[in-house]
Amino acid sequence: MSAASDPVLQELLDKAEISDVITRYALGIDRHDFDLAASCYATDAQADFYGVVSKGVDAIVKGLRLLEQLDNTMHFLGNQMIDLHGDTAGVETYATAYYRAVMPDRQIDMIKGLRYLDGMARKDGRWVVQSQVVVEHWSRNDPVLPLSTPPAGRKPGPKPPVWPKDAGLDYLIDRAAIRDLLARYYSTSDHRDYDGMAATYTPDAEVWYREDLCVGIEAIRKKVSLLDNAITSTHFMGNHLVDIQGDTAASETYVIEYIRAGPVGEETDLVSGLRYLDQMVRRDGKWLTSARTVTSDWGRRDPVTPAPT
């Protein structure tokens, strides 16, 4: 631990590191990188998945490996509350789990509203999960209507960064600025503010939107403005990890994309589980995206029954 002299700063550093541990855990199980998942636990950790208790990290990981039977999983993280007490912390994290099961004749998405209750401990200077309870709040099984252009399949992301030993105030500020950059990109795109959107990129940025390469800001703007064809769009941001090295950064972000399209009365939601693999640079003190690969892990076409108002 790099003990900060300012207790407020130390608390912010602890909370950020704890949050990253939970994100690395989700990334680990989604990638079937069980060494990464295991590294998030104390060796004598205890986990309770829907009432099934496992003791010790090996037993826990054995349970997690059941996820390998599924075609695709995305553990999408949302609301998080961290209660810090010195070298221990209680963390509550909302997650929506998307499990794609492919059967010979059909596909199903099992969608679960989960809550992770994690007891964290600082051990040998780093935060790990000591006890974990996973509670299911709701679940639903949706038959999948595939997209007309199916996702190309999962692309691996970069090796997730470990929490830097020397993380301090500058690191936290950069981490927050990069998150803001991403949130601004999605918000401006969803608001059809294409000038605002373009301002999040370097002029010479290169972006792979699924299978299409756009080089330069004008090509990017043309591509993103296809959103004009949608009735509404939401790019919903979840898990985020960033590796910052001086004036460059590499980041991975989970996004659920909801595109509503079609004639009135026959609307369809195109729902996709995306990951944004980004390179950012700092120019004149501002972070900008210089290269991006948008990969679609899963997608579905949902005819809309609107909610009663």
Place this chain on the structure above:
Amino acid sequence: MTDSSRVRALADRAAIQDVVARYFTGLDRQDFDRVASCFTSDVVAEYRGRVLEGVDALVDITRGVRRYAVTTHFMGNYLVEVRGDTATAETYATDHLRIMQSGEEADMSHGLRYYDELVRKDGQWLISRRAMTSEWSRVDPVAPGPGG
């Protein structure tokens, strides 16, 4: 900016995000004191075009969650801007509400955006103005799984 003011700026940002998160978890736990604790007493809110004045009127509306078997208010993107003792925040959320429709279970969900103005009062950030819009909604039947 001095280091200590940069730390304070980060701490404010985190505290503001915590207020918004506290609101959502308050709703999902049906803990309406927790919901009320996120707002100034004279908060003015607009929920899908309906104007609510004062914290009591706002909390009354949120009691509507009691009609659902389960609710989840799931937070995503947030953008916070702090100016001294005031701040603005934009938050994305989706809600998942378990309903009964013609005797069958179904999930109603909405794509929501919250635009908040916050003030610091006695060292605590509170929401003083809010506009919530629903971008989309849908209802999905809750089908049995592969194993029934």
